[in-house]
Amino acid sequence: MIIKHLFLCFFLIGWSVSAFSQEVIQLYPGKAPGSENWNWTEKETNPFPNNRMLYNVSEPVLLHYPAPKDKANGTSIIVAPGGAFHILSIDNEGIRVAEWLNSLGIEAFVLKYRLVKSETDNPFATLIPLMNNKDKLDSINAPVVDLAKNDGIVAMKYVRSNAAKLGIDPGKIGFMGFSAGGTVTMSVMLSAAEEWKPDFIAPIYLYKKAVLGKDMPKKETPIFIAVATDDGLGLLAHSIELYQEWVAAGQPSELHAFEKGDHGFGFSPKGTTSDM
Template identity: 55%
Template structure:
């Protein structure tokens, strides 16, 4: 009897702390019905894991500790040129950081362009040698990924009452391609589903789709490193100028160093400051109350 009680208690404890993986669609995702290739993960639990060949989009729920929960929610979109997803450095670790602030988080696993070979990084680096060609290849995928992001926001709204979410505090943040996706979702979603705040990190702007500008003030936190190896700094500056020209509240951080893809991984560079700056920004927006 005692052994039975122990295993039941252990199961409940594990379940309490387990993350909830939520499929975005009840069956096959619309628009990719013929995608039959297998999703794969590389480097699991190394701090720099990534997945590729995603055909079944999901979002993973990370709930903040009950004693500090604010009711605010953030949808997090990892990056990877719409071919891979940096699920730990730009996903899980970001969600865990948000949880320490009392913010619930969902890490979005959105559909990706197919990797055909056995070495995903080598294939991706080859594609990135020509961004115009990469953009042309990615265009259909960006549209599907944007559908996934909008679907995720819709589902978050749907479960808000049962989860205790404040629907006025549902935001979205993303890194690199995830920042492209964040902006595409913002500019494509209907007004009632648009994120209340957004945070694009080292944005790639040319691939952004959508033209439905938010009717409400939508505060934006932009971050990039001056030594970004992909030369994305002008994209963040252009976005900043565009946003302030529309009288939207905007904050831009260009860190001296940190390169591209700094995410949550401490590097001993100026970019390590972004979590502190982001926390201060959220506090000013009254998201930590």
């Protein structure tokens, strides 16, 4: 019930943030397995006000946002931004989420997972046409989805293995993701060994078709799902299907389908019900 109410509050109350220190945690000691030959450099673009996008991510890391010591409650959440595995919406679906979680006393880790290489400095020029051909997009993304899933599992291993050092509860580690980040969230949940599965999850407007793995958790694992009914990518059905599967498995489940908000609302105020 605590987790259920936590995520209900996520969408029902206002929030204020303050800047907390950030640590960059390398997930692998050297080149990440499976992309040893990648030699391109991560880049940033700013197509929207106050919403930076990263692309060409080749070195997966965690951005650690510690909870203020006077508020820390032992709970932690790994946050995976979305972007169709071509970009990362690092502000709207990552850093702002982490800062808000900090304000609730929750330790946050933003996952920068590996992405498809962009051949130009305008990743949207390649991505937007592909959004109308999801089969082709899935084919291009498939090898990277597997790598991103691995990055998520390694992130879980790091946080749980270092719980004592981080001052967090190893049994209260959640995983939250938006869109493609939701795909990563569910792939981690369904692919990781039982000891590395998250304790609770929050896939937000996830793309379910690309999810990897089939191993449902053996322990009780609450899920909080949110999506806009008018999702422009047609992903409402993906959230409903996931909700039904979790209910059928006897797991604590909650689904919020907002009337309006389109796809990718994240933490952006849009004047729609998703602002709640």
